[in-house]
Structures are given as structure tokens and as C-alpha cells.
Amino acid sequence: MTVSDTRPASEGAGSTAPAPPPAWQTWLRASTTGSRTFSVLVTAVLLVVLFGAGSVRYENFGTPQVVLNLFVDNAHLIVLAVGMTFVILTGGIDLSAGAVVALSTVMAARMLEAGWSAPLTVLAVLATGALLGWAMGAAVHHLQLQPFIVTLAGMFLARGLCFVISVPSIPIRDPAFTSLATNFVELPGGTFLTYSVFIALTVLIAAMWVLHRTRFGRTVYAVGGNENSAALMGLAVSRTKVGVYVISGTCSALAGLLFSLYMLSGYSLHGIGMELDAIAAVVIGGTLLTGGAGYVFGSLLGVLVLGTIQALISFDGGLSSWWTRITIGVLLLAFVVVQRLSTRSAGSSG
Amino acid sequence: MTSARLQPSDGRDAPVVEMSAITVEFPGVKALQAVDLRLFPGEVHALMGENGAGKSTLIKALTGVYAYDTGTVTVAGEQREFSSPADAQAAGISTVYQEVNLCANLSVTENITLGREPRRLGRIDRRAARERARAVLARLNLRIDPDSTLATHPIAVQQLVAIARAVDTDARVLVLDEPTSSLDADEVAELFRVVRALRDEGVAILFVSHFLDQVYEISDRMTVLRNGQLVGEHRTVDLPRLQLIQEMIGRELTTLEDLERAATRQVPPGAVPRLSARGVGRAGALAPVDVDVHAGQVVGLAGLLGSGRTELTRLLFGADRISTGDLHVDGRPVRFRTPRSAIARRIGFSSEDRKGEGVVGDLTVRDNLLLAMQARRGWLRPIPRRTGDELVQRYIRALDIRPADPQALLRNLSGGNQQKVLLARWLLTEPRLLLLDEPTRGIDIGAKAQIQQLVAELAGEGMSVVFVSAELEEVVRICDRVVVLRDRHKIAELDGADTSVDDVVDLIARGGRS
Numbered sequence: 001m002t003v004s005d006t007r008p009a010s011e012g013a014g015s016t017a018p019a020p021p022p023a024w025q026t027w028l029r030a031s032t033t034g035s036r037t038f039s040v041l042v043t044a045v046l047l048v049v050l051f052g053a054g055s056v057r058y059e060n061f062g063t064p065q066v067v068l069n070l071f072v073d074n075a076h077l078i079v080l081a082v083g084m085t086f087v088i089l090t091g092g093i094d095l096s097a098g099a100v101v102a103l104s105t106v107m108a109a110r111m112l113e114a115g116w117s118a119p120l121t122v123l124a125v126l127a128t129g130a131l132l133g134w135a136m137g138a139a140v141h142h143l144q145l146q147p148f149i150v151t152l153a154g155m156f157l158a159r160g161l162c163f164v165i166s167v168p169s170i171p172i173r174d175p176a177f178t179s180l181a182t183n184f185v186e187l188p189g190g191t192f193l194t195y196s197v198f199i200a201l202t203v204l205i206a207a208m209w210v211l212h213r214t215r216f217g218r219t220v221y222a223v224g225g226n227e228n229s230a231a232l233m234g235l236a237v238s239r240t241k242v243g244v245y246v247i248s249g250t251c252s253a254l255a256g257l258l259f260s261l262y263m264l265s266g267y268s269l270h271g272i273g274m275e276l277d278a279i280a281a282v283v284i285g286g287t288l289l290t291g292g293a294g295y296v297f298g299s300l301l302g303v304l305v306l307g308t309i310q311a312l313i314s315f316d317g318g319l320s321s322w323w324t325r326i327t328i329g330v331l332l333l334a335f336v337v338v339q340r341l342s343t344r345s346a347g348s349s350g
Numbered sequence: 351m352t353s354a355r356l357q358p359s360d361g362r363d364a365p366v367v368e369m370s371a372i373t374v375e376f377p378g379v380k381a382l383q384a385v386d387l388r389l390f391p392g393e394v395h396a397l398m399g400e401n402g403a404g405k406s407t408l409i410k411a412l413t414g415v416y417a418y419d420t421g422t423v424t425v426a427g428e429q430r431e432f433s434s435p436a437d438a439q440a441a442g443i444s445t446v447y448q449e450v451n452l453c454a455n456l457s458v459t460e461n462i463t464l465g466r467e468p469r470r471l472g473r474i475d476r477r478a479a480r481e482r483a484r485a486v487l488a489r490l491n492l493r494i495d496p497d498s499t500l501a502t503h504p505i506a507v508q509q510l511v512a513i514a515r516a517v518d519t520d521a522r523v524l525v526l527d528e529p530t531s532s533l534d535a536d537e538v539a540e541l542f543r544v545v546r547a548l549r550d551e552g553v554a555i556l557f558v559s560h561f562l563d564q565v566y567e568i569s570d571r572m573t574v575l576r577n578g579q580l581v582g583e584h585r586t587v588d589l590p591r592l593q594l595i596q597e598m599i600g601r602e603l604t605t606l607e608d609l610e611r612a613a614t615r616q617v618p619p620g621a622v623p624r625l626s627a628r629g630v631g632r633a634g635a636l637a638p639v640d641v642d643v644h645a646g647q648v649v650g651l652a653g654l655l656g657s658g659r660t661e662l663t664r665l666l667f668g669a670d671r672i673s674t675g676d677l678h679v680d681g682r683p684v685r686f687r688t689p690r691s692a693i694a695r696r697i698g699f700s701s702e703d704r705k706g707e708g709v710v711g712d713l714t715v716r717d718n719l720l721l722a723m724q725a726r727r728g729w730l731r732p733i734p735r736r737t738g739d740e741l742v743q744r745y746i747r748a749l750d751i752r753p754a755d756p757q758a759l760l761r762n763l764s765g766g767n768q769q770k771v772l773l774a775r776w777l778l779t780e781p782r783l784l785l786l787d788e789p790t791r792g793i794d795i796g797a798k799a800q801i802q803q804l805v806a807e808l809a810g811e812g813m814s815v816v817f818v819s820a821e822l823e824e825v826v827r828i829c830d831r832v833v834v835l836r837d838r839h840k841i842a843e844l845d846g847a848d849t850s851v852d853d854v855v856d857l858i859a860r861g862g863r864s
Binding site for chain 1: 434435436439445447450451452453454455456460464465467469472473474476515
């Protein structure tokens, strides 16, 4: 509750207080938009610091191609994190994402093997992801079930389906897929990007546009802020809540396709724990797990932070790859603590 | 009492809303029985009644939140039945609820325009949206930055934004459900200015409040409900206060006057206080405070919203960690790390946030009553069914909980009755000290008097009570000692017997020691 009796009596109740000293500081710390922007800034600074440290410590780390490789190696994770951001913004969670990635790789590999054309395969995989997402969203909203449990069930279902389709890994030999996977876009300075990166960035930009410029996007924030209020304001809560899971399912399927390009195989054990990487990226990117505040751009930065840690450890060579996990764990904890502190100082006081 | 049919003051218009013979039933509770309500354009209409009289139900039947079983609703001459709040809004009926129902994480502009933003080619036209928000704020003569985040504004401003949202839809009817319960006097004045401006534009306003002064200040007519039935419709000028109160509670106001205090209980010199706080404080929440509570004493905490009243009770109960100072119970030092340790010392605490931290709406009255007692016994020793039933029956009768049905779901009870259940729950554990944070907020006069009476009786039996209330009159009337807080500091401690409300107000206003 806000302390309402400390304002000067001459002020009308409807007026905002005249800007108290450093306005930008108040904005950053006290307003939700501000504290979210602040979180994204912190993540950006962290990214620069990590990368800078790597450049100093290791030869050849601070080259443009290493930066670009962060995108190349994590294109699928960017797409996954974008979908996850939608769900988390409404206060939900999607644990099925990693399993849907695996299902998509297996489905794609199996269908291509059976002679389906590449475009048809892509469509079928995306539709499956969307359908799974829709089913989970409908269960969450209409049956009022916990997102955690519904998407956990979805995770088992998708992972199980992988094994039904194929237990061994299936290689992908379709010419369209292989050419997309092996061809690069040459950039000046002898650097390159894969097509996957452009797809991931397109998804990212589309997501930013949807979240900030459409009624659906704003309703996502409203539902995350206060679902009950959103309903009383007459907003389309049910369409929005189901919609975010459809988006997350579709993004997971697309991430799976990008991952199948990256690996050129479909395998039931792909993407184990990948949903947790995506959630970690979203949280490190400053999105509140309780919903209502955060940016997809932050999630991109989150993915890049994770990628940089991985790159640092692989450059070192002497460290076990499990150090990646440990570092991510520590970072995640630190970020959640920072979030807690920042919402506490911005939040209630009465 | 018969329903007096009156024309509006100047008799120029037909009612914009006419609800007739509305009946709403919930499982086991008849919430409304054949109630009529008429709203005329350009008029502020107060809906009066005790808690549980059916005001909220009637509003929800009007705005499409609840379906009604029988009766008709006519809006602007057309018979309508709304199936959702959005439906009612489309017909020009907007509601501002007691708890501001907006999204605090979004900007003021978005809160005003969300769901009907101006769009261009499928995307939101932000500039047009901001202009529209600016226009409606200007229409209400409010200086609020449309780009600011709603959460950065005090609750009063949020309420005004909610009204701006409501009238942005060309509302013909504006329902204000307890809009003033958390506002201070200046903020109420600002709200009323806006309400009057809208009334003069021809909007029909339905106003619900527990504050009689405000009702008399703002309303032109009123409809009085009692126990789900219509008692009468009156012009405000024709209805003296005493008669209104009698209509609302259906009995003479003897209880309130009976409470004229018994002589202050004197504490024998040298007695060891039951609870003693020395320099108890918490960084950022409360400056160090000394408080003593003796056996059979009622100690009141007086102060404005945000003065530290709630913080102090929470510290005494161990709900928040104490960062400075010591607590003593019966002279022995104690350290409450969690409420459990306070409960073990037989201290009870009823939170001001009844819904969030008190009752469990989905359990029955019986379950809610026995909850704390069971927790105290430990979960391995269930309360025998018959003992439980007897206790529940006894307390339902003693506290006059209505409906007197142990199996009724708690969320179907009115606020006052929920509060009584909460009190009874603690009484079952036979506490030696009871901390009551705003036990009478948002409940009607009848239940309020019963709760005050109960506090006096409990103290008479030797229980110690810490009583927090925003209503100074209440604090001064029932407390033996009054601790005055301001801006998170204790500024005075007064003897209840020779203290008047004016003394306390004066202290708070001057902020100094007397």
C-alpha cells in the first residue's frame, strides 16, 4: 500500500507529484518498466564484461566470428527462448519445450527419410508443435490446471512420441535441408552466418512487434500483471492464455527444425534439458517469473550470456563442460536475487 | 418498511437502468429476494446496507458477473441480460471495484485504452491511444502523466484512472463499489469532484460506501437493502441519518451506546506486563518502539495509513523479523522467529488482509474455525468430531455468525461474518494476547458493534488485546491505552479514559509530543 498522507496538502489527489530529484533514477528503480529496463541493462553489461574478460584471457576470443558463432550455435535456443518469454510473461511456464524440440527433429528426419518434401515436412512439424501447444494451453486455461503440471505431462508425451517414431538417431540427407544447413551467408571480413540465424532473428523481431504493437501482445502483459483485472477489464483472457502456449509450441517446433539443421539428424535424446536453458535465458534476460514484466530482447541477451559462458569454457579447454552448468546455476540464482531485491524496493511498503 | 417510490429531483427523465424483482440464490444462501433498483441519468444513487445485505450481489447481477434467477433488467428502455462484464460495458455500464482492477504493470494510457485501443492496420496506434488517454484525463480534469506506469501512483490515483477507463467507453452508468475505503480526505474530495463532474454530464452513478458522511455528501437518492431484501428508496434529503441506520440494521442502535466505556481497568503498580516490547523496530519499516500490554488491557494503535501500525503488530507476532530491540512475555525474554513461536506463547493475530492472510474461502465455516486449534494440538491429534461440533456451534452462536450453518463455504459469507469467523478461530485457541489488525474494516455497523463488544468482554475476562483501527473514534472508545504512531515512529502514548479523538488527531497533525 502506498503511503498516501505524506504528500503536500496543496496537491490535488489526481496530480502526480512534481518530478522528485533525479527523475531517471526514480524511473529506473520505482517503475515496473524502469526496473525491467534496468534488468536488461544489467544483462547487457554482464554480456560485455564476460566477453571482454574472454578477449583479454584467451587469444582469438575477441574476434567478430566468435561473436557471430554465439548466434550460429544458439539460433535454436533464441527461438525457444522467444516462445518461452510469451508464456512466462503471462505467469505460466512451458516445460515441454525441449521435448518438442526432440520430437520435431525426429519427425522431420523420419518424414524426410520417408520421402516427404521439405516444405511439407516443415509445415507438418510446425503444425504438430502448434497443436501440442494449443492442447496444453486449453488445459491450463479451461481446466484451470497448473501450467507446471500440464506442460510436464506434455514433455513426457512429446518425449515418448519420439521413441515411438524412432529409437536410433536418423540422419538427414534431404538436399534442401543439407544445403540450408551447410551453406553460409558470407559477411565482410571473412566472417559468416548460417540461414538459421536469420530465421531466429526474424522470429525475434516479429515477437517484439507482436508484444509491443498488437492488442494480443499488450493483453499478454495485462494477463501477467493481473489476470483477474484483465478479465474484469473485458480483455480476451482465454484467447490470450491459450495463444501463448500455441506460440511457445510453434516456436519449440521451429527451434527443433533449426536444431535438426544444426545436427543434421533426428534423435529422441536431442534437447534434453533445453527447456531449462530457455527458462534460464529468459530469467537472466530480466523477465519476471511471476509474469507481467520483461522483454524478448532481454531473452536474446540471456541466450547470448549462456553462449558466451559456453564459449569461454570451450576456449579454456582444461575445464570440464559441466562448469557451464555450474556457472549458469550461480548466475541464475544471482539474477533471481537481484530481481527479488528490485521488486521489493519498488513494491509495497505499507 | 415499504418501498417509497420517488421521482428524481426534477422528474425530467426516465430511469436509465431499472432492475425489478431481482432474485439471486447461491447454494444455501438466498442473496437477493425480489429487489428493485432504479438509476436516473445525472444522479448519484447510494446503495446502502450492512455487510451481507446484498449490495455486492446486486451490483454483480447488474454488471453481468452473476446471473440472476428471476427478475428483469432494463437499460434505456430495453430489456437486457448481460453474461459478462464486457457485455455490460458495451451497453454503457462500467464498474470501478473496491480493489482497483487494473494492471499495475502497464502504463496509464494502456490501462485506459486496453481492449479498445485505436488501431491502424492491425497494430496499435500508440500516439492516438495516448491522445485518447490524455483527452479523457483532461475531461476529468486530472493531471496524470499518461506514459507513467500505473504502479508508481498511489492507490487514489489508480482509482481515478479506473474511473477514467470506465468513462472512456461513453459510460451511461458508472458503478463505484467502495471507492473511498483506502483514500484519505483530500483524495476523497478529488474523487467526489470527478463524480460530480460526471453527474453533471448526465451519467448515472451508483455509489456504495460504508462512510455515512460521504454518502450524505455526494448522493441524491438512496436505496436501502437488508438481508437481501429491499427496505426502501429515498431521497437523501428526506432521510435523516438515524432513520437510515435503523433501516440498515433493523434494530435500535442500543449496542453502540451501551459500549460507552466502563471505567478504565487500572494496572496494579509493579505488575509484570504480559507482553513488553523494548526498542522493537525493523529497519526500513518501523523505528524502535516501546509498548507494554498488561493482562486484561486493550492497547490501541492509532495512526494514518502507512504510519507503522500494521508493521508493529506484525513484529509483535513474529510475522516479520525484528531487527532491533527485545520482546518479553511475562517478564521472560523471547525471540519470535516465526509466528509459530508466538502462537506457542498463546498469542493470536488477525491480519488486516482478511482474504489474503486470514480466512480460507474454499473451506467451510467449521473447517476455518477449527484450523488454528488443530494446528495448536498438532496434526497427529485430531479434534474429536463431537467436541469440534460443539465448539463450532457455541462460537457461531456466541458471535452471531450468519448464516449459522457450519457447512457453508466461507467465501459465500459477507465480510463482517468472515471477520467473526477469523476472530472465533483465534478465540478457540484460548490466546492470552490477541493482536487485531483492522478487525472492523469494511464491515457494517451492526457487526462492528458486536466485535467491539466482544473485545471489551474478552478484556474483562483477562485477555490482553492489541487493537488497530483506522477509525480513531473506535480506538479511543474501546482502548485503555492508545499508542499514537506517525511516519513509522511512536509519537505518544495516551491513557484511553481521558483521551478524545481530537487529542489524537491533533497529535498526528502536529507530529510532536504533547
